[in-house]
Amino acid sequence: MLYIVPTPIGNLQDITLRALDILKSADVIFCEDTRRTQGLLSHFVLSKPTLRYNENDDRSVSRCVEILQQGKTAALVSDCGTPCISDPGWKLVRQALKAGVKVSSLPGPSAVACALAGAGITGGAFTFLGFLPRKPGKAAKLISQAYALGVPVVLYESPYRVVKMLGLISQTLGEGTPVIVARELSKVYEEWLRGSADEVGRTLAARAKVQGEFVLIIDRPGTEQKEENLNEDPHF
Numbered sequence: 001m002l003y004i005v006p007t008p009i010g011n012l013q014d015i016t017l018r019a020l021d022i023l024k025s026a027d028v029i030f031c032e033d034t035r036r037t038q039g040l041l042s043h044f045v046l047s048k049p050t051l052r053y054n055e056n057d058d059r060s061v062s063r064c065v066e067i068l069q070q071g072k073t074a075a076l077v078s079d080c081g082t083p084c085i086s087d088p089g090w091k092l093v094r095q096a097l098k099a100g101v102k103v104s105s106l107p108g109p110s111a112v113a114c115a116l117a118g119a120g121i122t123g124g125a126f127t128f129l130g131f132l133p134r135k136p137g138k139a140a141k142l143i144s145q146a147y148a149l150g151v152p153v154v155l156y157e158s159p160y161r162v163v164k165m166l167g168l169i170s171q172t173l174g175e176g177t178p179v180i181v182a183r184e185l186s187k188v189y190e191e192w193l194r195g196s197a198d199e200v201g202r203t204l205a206a207r208a209k210v211q212g213e214f215v216l217i218i219d220r221p222g223t224e225q226k227e228e229n230l231n232e233d234p235h236f
Contacts, residue, residue: 006108010187086130115215166201184212
């Protein structure tokens, strides 16, 4: 049995009771980084064997599947958030399913869901692109294609590239393109920035050091009324 177990994206109190139960009962925990996972386990006074999985190494994935085929119960975690969502894990899940292993996915912390809920811009559809390719041309193409769908576009970005990404958004979609940027969600220094991609990019560029993990939401001007009308549709 393989359980996909989300872990907190920042605040450790966000772990669910069910996640703790699975981590307590699992025979082994498959993790992205054993040191990070051991730190989490220590915080909740848990002692479990951990095994690092590497999606770029077929032998690593096969080893995990072999353990599952032996009848062991395993919990799959990433460093934070929900595994397989812009995080490692999906290849292991795919191979486990192919091998006939039962897989159960637990609900829990997710940066994209947390950011969208706090953005106040949509209660419906959105496009999630995760981390974009490093090559500006490929990233710009994906942004344009997603934006053409007419719904908010959500990206993940690191502190090292966020200013450049905002510049790319401004260059690709226009300087006045509205964005909501969430930094360090659920942590002590959680911060929300709102404005045009150009404005928010300048705000961050003016800082001595840009820190934290970012969720970028690209919105469209004048979509608020459209969303309200959609939510009032009596057929839903």
